[in-house]
Amino acid sequence: MIAQDGIAGLDVSKERLDVFVRDVGCGLASPTTEAGLTVLIDRLRRLKVRCIGLEASGGYERRAAHRLGEARFSVFMLDPAQVRAFARAMKTRAKTDPIDAAMIARYIAAAVDRLVPFTPDPHRERLSALTGLRRRLVAEISEHKSLIDTAEDPLVRSTLARRLAALTADRDLVETAIKALIADSRTLKPRFDTLKATPGVGPVLATVLLSDLPELGRINAKRIASLVGVAPHARQSGKVEKAGICSGGRAQVRRVLYMATLSAIKARMGHLFPFYPRLRTAGKPFKIAIVATMRKFITILNAILRDNAPFRPA
Numbered sequence: 001m002i003a004q005d006g007i008a009g010l011d012v013s014k015e016r017l018d019v020f021v022r023d024v025g026c027g028l029a030s031p032t033t034e035a036g037l038t039v040l041i042d043r044l045r046r047l048k049v050r051c052i053g054l055e056a057s058g059g060y061e062r063r064a065a066h067r068l069g070e071a072r073f074s075v076f077m078l079d080p081a082q083v084r085a086f087a088r089a090m091k092t093r094a095k096t097d098p099i100d101a102a103m104i105a106r107y108i109a110a111a112v113d114r115l116v117p118f119t120p121d122p123h124r125e126r127l128s129a130l131t132g133l134r135r136r137l138v139a140e141i142s143e144h145k146s147l148i149d150t151a152e153d154p155l156v157r158s159t160l161a162r163r164l165a166a167l168t169a170d171r172d173l174v175e176t177a178i179k180a181l182i183a184d185s186r187t188l189k190p191r192f193d194t195l196k197a198t199p200g201v202g203p204v205l206a207t208v209l210l211s212d213l214p215e216l217g218r219i220n221a222k223r224i225a226s227l228v229g230v231a232p233h234a235r236q237s238g239k240v241e242k243a244g245i246c247s248g249g250r251a252q253v254r255r256v257l258y259m260a261t262l263s264a265i266k267a268r269m270g271h272l273f274p275f276y277p278r279l280r281t282a283g284k285p286f287k288i289a290i291v292a293t294m295r296k297f298i299t300i301l302n303a304i305l306r307d308n309a310p311f312r313p314a
Contacts, residue, residue: 006050007112009104011097012061020101021047022109027098032060037067049073053108053115055080055100066120075118076108083107116215123185128211130178135252137171178207191217194304198311199271200264200297208256209301216298217305224302229254230295246291254294261294270313272297 005023012032017040019028024047030040044052051074054061061077068075083100086107092099108115144164151157182188188210195206209216215227225231229249264272272293279289304311 006048007105007108008044008047008049008052009101009106009108010052010054010064011101011104012054012057012064013097014060016097017064018097018101019044020098020105021049022102022105023048027101032063034067037064041067041071041073044073045071051076051108051112053078053104055083055104062125065118069118069120076112076115077118078104078107078115086110116219121187121214123181123188124211124214127178127181127188127207130174130181131207131211134171134174134178137167137174141167141171179203182207182210191305194308194310195301198301198304199269199313200260200267201301202260205256205260208253212250212253216302217308219302221299221302224298225295228257228294228298230257230291230298232291257294257298258290261290261297264297265293271300271311 007022009020009022011018015032017030017032017036019030019040020026021028021044026047028040028043030036052068053076054065055078057080065075065077083104087093087095087100087103090103090106092103141164144160144167148157148160148164151160182192191210192206195201195209196203213224213227216224219227222231226233227249229246229251232246261272265276267273275296276289276293279292280286284292300311
């Protein structure tokens with residue numbers, strides 16, 4: 001556990017970093033340039049900062065996170081929605097960059113025991129960028145196919161067809177780059193092969209898990225299910241106890257896991273099929289049964305990577 005001193009919050013924008021050092025109650029500001037980061041790191045060391053939190057902000061945070069990690073600070077990448085919810089709980093409605101930096105520092109102090117430190121991994125970060133691009137290209141391809149189906153004007157149809165061909169070529173190019181990146185990576189390739197050896201895990205699911213769920217195999221089953229958004233959270237007050245509900249989570253992972261789980265059930269794969277029909281026979285509706293099966297699936301995959309052992313049928 002990190003002591004309650006030496007904690008700083010860092011709010012990132014395109015050209016400026018606002019920093020709040022919790023122990024001394026002071027705010028700093030720095031440009032996002034290499035020179036600015038060098039000066040900031042020196043000042044943080046003199047203030048005896050050891051732990052820094054910053055929000056994921058669309059990519060602007062990457063340079064700062066890498067430099068701070070290289071400088072041996074403990075860096076935590078935070079979900080902006082969680083920090084904002086914490087601010088509302090603290091009755092802080094104002095939102096400015098210095099206030100956000102202070103709130104990040106307070107959040108780190110309160111939740112550090114539940115956070116996973118940021119570990120720079122250039123291969124995984126490039127994989128995440130490529131899978132994100134592929135996801136957008138697939139969505140555009142689907143949209144253009146629908147437009148072509150309903151278009152009657154010849155010029156509109158030919159223009160859409162050319163654009164569809166270009167999008168398809170771009171998707172194929174990105175998929176080739178993803179395969180090459182995984183094959184050449186000493187960190188990604190073993191994990192990819194271990195996942196792919198599990199029945200029901202295809203290349204798309206394995207790639208998405210590696211790029212968008214780096215915590216897989218590094219935290220416990222309950223937390224990994226919560227990160228994916230397939231863990232029912234209890235709702236109880238006094239004598240009233242309602243059924244738990246699943247909320248939040250990483251939608252891009254959950255969508256691919258859903259399709260993979262459906263396919264595994266239809267193929268009657270032994271590690272999932274007996275579980276799903278048993279729930280349905282017990283009267284559980286489809287949604288509850290499929291989410292529970294997804295949770296079982298991701299729990300199995302988490303244990304496989306945690307133990308670094310290939311899947312073994314029961």
